[in-house]
Every structure is written in structure tokens, then in C-alpha cells.
Amino acid sequence: DLGVDSPTYTNLNRLQAQVVSAVTASLRFEGVPNVGLEELQTNLVPYPRIHFPLVTYSPITTATQAINRNITTSQITSECFEPANQ
Numbered sequence: 001d002l003g004v005d006s007p008t009y010t011n012l013n014r015l016q017a018q019v020v021s022a023v024t025a026s027l028r029f030e031g032v033p034n035v036g037l038e039e040l041q042t043n044l045v046p047y048p049r050i051h052f053p054l055v056t057y058s059p060i061t062t063a064t065q066a067i068n069r070n071i072t073t074s075q076i077t078s079e080c081f082e083p084a085n086q
Helices: 010-024 036-041 062-068 071-082
Strands: none
Touching: none
């Protein structure tokens, strides 16, 4: 529960900006494990069903919840695959 009864455009824009920032981080920072969007698209060619990849983002929490919540990488990964979070 994010504690937002009626989300505003500001709430939605902030969430979308956070997701886009996370997805495009590999374009903005150098490093070996980072790939560009072109390479990602090239790697998906053998999988036509994944021609249009979707993004899942987890955990979606408020700043207050983030400070008080201890979460592991395993928990974050499993939350991404839960149908309610997609």
C-alpha cells in the first residue's frame, strides 16, 4: 500500500520517471555488464515472442517504507514475476 488514495499526475510521472531511469541506466553509465538498447534488441531477434519487451519494476514503495524495509535481492526478483506487479 503506497498510501495514495487518489493518485495525481505528479505521482504517476514520478513513478514513470523512476522506471525509465532504471531501465536506461546502462545507457548512461559505462561498464562491462551494461548493454545498449540496440544490443538488447539484437539479442531478442531469435525470440519473436519477445519482440516488444515490457518492463516490471519492484518494489514500488514510498520513501518512508524504503527506509524501514529490509529486502533481499531474491525477494525483489520474485516480486517482479508476481502477476500483481506486472
